[in-house]
Amino acid sequence: MAISIIVMLALFVFYMLFLGARYITPGFLFGLPGESSEAGGGIGPEIFNSFYILTLTLLMTVPIAVSAGVYIQEYARPGRFRALVQFSAEALATVPSIVMGLFGLLIFIYFFHLRFSAIVGAMTLTILNLPALMRVTQEAMRTVPDSLREASMSLGATKWQTVTKAVMPSAIGPMTTGVVLIAGRIFGETAALIYTAGLSVSANSPYDFSLTHSAETLAVHLWYTRSESLVPDVDRIGNGSALVLLFMVLVFNVAARVLGRFLSKRLTGKSS
Numbered sequence: 001m002a003i004s005i006i007v008m009l010a011l012f013v014f015y016m017l018f019l020g021a022r023y024i025t026p027g028f029l030f031g032l033p034g035e036s037s038e039a040g041g042g043i044g045p046e047i048f049n050s051f052y053i054l055t056l057t058l059l060m061t062v063p064i065a066v067s068a069g070v071y072i073q074e075y076a077r078p079g080r081f082r083a084l085v086q087f088s089a090e091a092l093a094t095v096p097s098i099v100m101g102l103f104g105l106l107i108f109i110y111f112f113h114l115r116f117s118a119i120v121g122a123m124t125l126t127i128l129n130l131p132a133l134m135r136v137t138q139e140a141m142r143t144v145p146d147s148l149r150e151a152s153m154s155l156g157a158t159k160w161q162t163v164t165k166a167v168m169p170s171a172i173g174p175m176t177t178g179v180v181l182i183a184g185r186i187f188g189e190t191a192a193l194i195y196t197a198g199l200s201v202s203a204n205s206p207y208d209f210s211l212t213h214s215a216e217t218l219a220v221h222l223w224y225t226r227s228e229s230l231v232p233d234v235d236r237i238g239n240g241s242a243l244v245l246l247f248m249v250l251v252f253n254v255a256a257r258v259l260g261r262f263l264s265k266r267l268t269g270k271s272s
Helices: 001-021 026-031 044-073 080-093 097-111 118-142 147-155 157-185 218-228 234-271
Strands: none
Touching: 001 157, 026 044, 026 234, 044 080, 044 118, 044 157, 044 218, 044 234, 080 118, 097 118, 118 157, 147 157, 157 234
């Protein structure tokens, strides 16, 4: 089974490299997008915006979701409050991303009068991915046997020391895998960002770290190119963008597995 998966993965990578030689060039990867009627545009700013919004989203999502998951799993007592929080998280996790995009449009842009920008897109994606990462944290800490907690407490450790020094290092592998997989989901998100992050990049400052600039991501650029773009080489831009996006999602999935195993062995070995 493992050999067949490796062979299929190798064939897939070879096929991607074969297509990449046709569609992907340095000018395409790092160049600026062309005008509406000009051929030869690149996707450099879109790749930058994708990683920029990904970073902003993770900076907001990971601390909140991990803290919530640790509290619910380790500190909250069984009762109405815990049941309400878990039910709310599960209900929120079922909301389609396009509905969450409309929510971000109504709340952040229409109600708070913010612009279509990177920070609005990141806040919307934070709300969208909080429940999933919270559940990942809970499940990761649930896999840690109670005997480890009891051994730590019997040695005189406090509850906080037990959670931070014994439980979390043992659960860091699944938690890291969950974070990286959610990062891949954020990188490829389209529907929620159409209504919040904008459909363009600044011509004067395409690589802008401002939180309030319009930030078209690679996935949104792919959708826009295939649906409304009038450029002559729309097939080249669309196929190249899809290939880059597919390759990055593959990298996120492989990184999740490798990084999760590495951190799990490293921290578990130190803690023992």
